Each structure stands twice: as structure tokens, then as C-alpha cells.
Amino acid sequence: MSEKWKHDGVQVIPGHSLDPNTAQTPGMERKAAINYARVGAQKIWAGTVRIKPDAKTGAHHHGELESVIYVIRGRARMRWGEHLEFTAEAGAGDFIFVPPYVPHQEINASTDEPLECVVIRSDNEAVVVNLDIAAVESPQTVTWVDPIHK
Secondary structure (H helix, E strand, O other): OOOHHHHHOOOOOOHHHOEOOOOOOOOOEEEEEEOHHHHOOOOOEEEEEEEOOOOEOOOEEOOOOOEEEEEEEOEEEEEEOOOOOEEEEEEOOOEEEEOOOOOEEEEEOOOOOOEEEEEEEOOOOOOOEEOOOOOOOOOEEOOOOOOOOO
């Protein structure tokens, strides 16, 4: 019985072996760590995102999937909405939640350092729907209010 878990138990995916052969959006580089093809994941996808200094991604959404972004390094400026009319920023150590079907864009708010994040999605496939959206010029800043700890 114990031998069964040797290769079917915990799996460590080294950071240098992440797979760039995953759905991409212009302006960012995604790499897959955890998905069905690589480790047999049934319910999640996880990987990394890197955005060059002073760069922004194209607008996109992830279909019915929920996404969690954890900022490792840099400053993320998120824009979202039908015309990317809302904005908020997150720094190292912050989490970002993106609900299903929400059109959004990631922007590296730093002009001199890359933005590096870990992304986790609620299915084992990397669903990415790239969009052609005319963004508003002056998005409205939104401050998140915790409904539990007001």
C-alpha cells in the first residue's frame, strides 16, 4: 500500500520547469505549474505570471473560472469592467480575486521592476478569452470593503 503513494502522492514542481505552453494574453508571460496534463489536477490550475516594467496586458476574462492572483513582487494595477472603467492596485503580499467572466487587464504600475505573481484558477484548464475593449481614459478607483470585518 505504501508504494502506491510514491508517485501518486505529493508532487513537487521545480520553479525552473514551469510550462510556457499555456494560453497567453498579449503583454504577459504565463507559465503553468499545476494542471491536468502535468500532474493530473482535477479541480485547479496554478502557475505564474510575469509582466515587464511599465507594460499592460490585453483585456481578457477566464470564462466561468474564479481566479486568485498573489503578488510576489512589484505593483499590480488591475482594471476591470465592460470598458475597464474601474481600477485598484495591489502590492507584494496582496491577493486579488477575479470572479468568473469579469473583463480585466493587468498593468505593471512600476516603470523599472517586473511584476511577478502566482495565479490559481478553479479548474484544471487555462481558460483565457482575449477581448477587444476600448478602455476608458480615466478609470474610477475602487477601494475594497471587507463585508465581514467592516
